[in-house]
Amino acid sequence: MIYEFLDQNGNHVELSMSMAEAPSIGAIITHEGRTLTRIASFMQIDPATNRHQYPYVSTSLPRRLSGCKVTGQGKPIIESKRHERNIMAQHGFEKD
Numbered sequence: 001m002i003y004e005f006l007d008q009n010g011n012h013v014e015l016s017m018s019m020a021e022a023p024s025i026g027a028i029i030t031h032e033g034r035t036l037t038r039i040a041s042f043m044q045i046d047p048a049t050n051r052h053q054y055p056y057v058s059t060s061l062p063r064r065l066s067g068c069k070v071t072g073q074g075k076p077i078i079e080s081k082r083h084e085r086n087i088m089a090q091h092g093f094e095k096d
Helices: 081-091
Strands: 002-007 012-016 028-031 034-038 076-078
Touching: 012 034, 076 081
Parallel strands: none
Antiparallel strands: 002 012, 002 034, 028 034
């Protein structure tokens, strides 16, 4: 999963690590010579989870898709079944 941190200059840094390795929110770590503080991420949803539960982050749709909120990486967040149908119709996509 991707976890968010702040460096000493207030810049956001995203690190990929397993849930077992992730430090607690507020913990301070050193990564590649930089001191980082773990912050709460905006969206902690694993896209591989059951998609019948909303919201979910789509890995199939294009990044920064109009009509969707997006994650820090620009991946669209599908908020409900109705939202999913509307986005698919609006952009001419079909669900697999």
